[in-house]
Amino acid sequence: MAHATPKPVDDSQALDKTLSAALPELRRLAPQYVNVNRLLALALEAKMRNSLLAKTSIASVVAFCKRCAEWGTDRVGAGGVWPVPFWNSKTNSYDMTPIPDWRLLIEKAKKAKAITHATAEIVRERDKFSFARGMHPELVHVPALGAQGKIIAAYCLYTLPDGSKDFVVMSWGEIEAIRNRSKAWLTYQKDQTKVSPWNTDEGEMTKKTVVKRAMKLFEGASIELTQLLEADHAVMGFEPLPEPAPITMPVALTSAGEAADGNDSSGAPVDNQQDSQVGRTRAQEIADAVARLGTITSIAELSAFGNASATQRNRWTNEEQTKYRMHFDQRMTELKNQEKQAQRKML
Numbered sequence: 198m199a200h201a202t203p204k205p206v207d208d209s210q211a212l213d214k215t216l217s218a219a220l221p222e223l224r225r226l227a228p229q230y231v232n233v234n235r236l237l238a239l240a241l242e243a244k245m246r247n248s249l250l251a252k253t254s255i256a257s258v259v260a261f262c263k264r265c266a267e268w269g270t271d272r273v274g275a276g277g278v279w280p281v282p283f284w285n286s287k288t289n290s291y292d293m294t295p296i297p298d299w300r301l302l303i304e305k306a307k308k309a310k311a312i313t314h315a316t317a318e319i320v321r322e323r324d325k326f327s328f329a330r331g332m333h334p335e336l337v338h339v340p341a342l343g344a345q346g347k348i349i350a351a352y353c354l355y356t357l358p359d360g361s362k363d364f365v366v367m368s369w370g371e372i373e374a375i376r377n378r379s380k381a382w383l384t385y386q387k388d389q390t391k392v393s394p395w396n397t398d399e400g401e402m403t404k405k406t407v408v409k410r411a412m413k414l415f416e417g418a419s420i421e422l423t424q425l426l427e428a429d430h431a432v433m434g435f436e437p438l439p440e441p442a443p444i445t446m447p448v449a450l451t452s453a454g455e456a457a458d459g460n461d462s463s464g465a466p467v468d469n470q471q472d473s474q475v476g477r478t479r480a481q482e483i484a485d486a487v488a489r490l491g492t493i494t495s496i497a498e499l500s501a502f503g504n505a506s507a508t509q510r511n512r513w514t515n516e517e518q519t520k521y522r523m524h525f526d527q528r529m530t531e532l533k534n535q536e537k538q539a540q541r542k543m544l
């Protein structure tokens with residue numbers, strides 16, 4: 198009895214089967230405004246257009262699309278999520294790794310109503326550039342025509358819902374330090390045959406770094422924005438905040454006699470200069486702001502408080518702002534943990 202000859206496997210049929218099986222899960226993960234069919238088509242197009250992405254598995258493409266669906270976008274590339282081929286040493290193959298574009302971070306912050314507008318720019322060595330903080334913050338940037346030279350800084354301008362504007366500036370030294378700690382750059386330094394976004398798209402990664410620092414203030418304003426920032430930290434490397442010292446509270450005089458003598462309890466003269474009074478007023482502002490953080494019970498309320506107090510914080514020194522930020526981040530972490538616990542109870 199003759200045996201039937203097995204039919205060859207049709208790669209296109211296997212691909213269609215895998216993608217069809219993934220569609221229900223993608224639709225479950227994606228918000229209604231995300232077109233999952235468009236997302237899959239763009240991801241497959243990116244795979245065909247790039248020689249390294251062409252080596253990624255269909256399972257890797259599906260995993261990429263699932264992450265995009267969770268983040269609430271069907272755009273692949275500028276303004277959405279970049280498909281970047283990262284080498285996976287465990288499987289000895291390339292993965293299609295999702296890297297959020299900096300414009301997507303801004304879009305999610307706008308959607309969360311944390312800001313109404315934001316943009317990022319690079320400053321080069323031949324540009325005219327200056328900025329000031331304090332009571333009258335100001336930023337001036339006049340790009341040079343023609344050859345502009347190397348990158349020396351980057352900044353992110355953003356507008357708050359009340360119409361007030363603020364900005365974040367980072368020097369190239371700060372940006373380079375973050376780049377040098379990122380996993381993508383460290384992998385590239387070990388083996389320059391591998392791909393790093395810092396090597397292929399330095400300008401865009403520079404903008405993204407300063408945008409991430411600016412949008413960090415609004416982390417928690419929406420689940421999608423928080424997921425984007427956390428996922429990008431995981432892929433590119435986390436940017437740790439400096440460890441500030443605890444806030445030093447103003448010391449009250451122990452008796453009216455000490456104030457009259459002009460001496461403190463140790464016998465040292467008390468500084469009655471105007472700048473000392475301003476320092477005590479600012480210290481009280483910080484103490485009040487920290488106390489207010491402890492009364493906030495939701496992530497949205499905390500983000501709104503951060504927005505509303507931005508103008509007040511411009512009067513503080515960098516050290517004072519860093520100390521306040523430590524308390525703000527601690528409260529944000531507490532509220533996020535509470536929210537996660539509440540979600541688990543509902544499941």
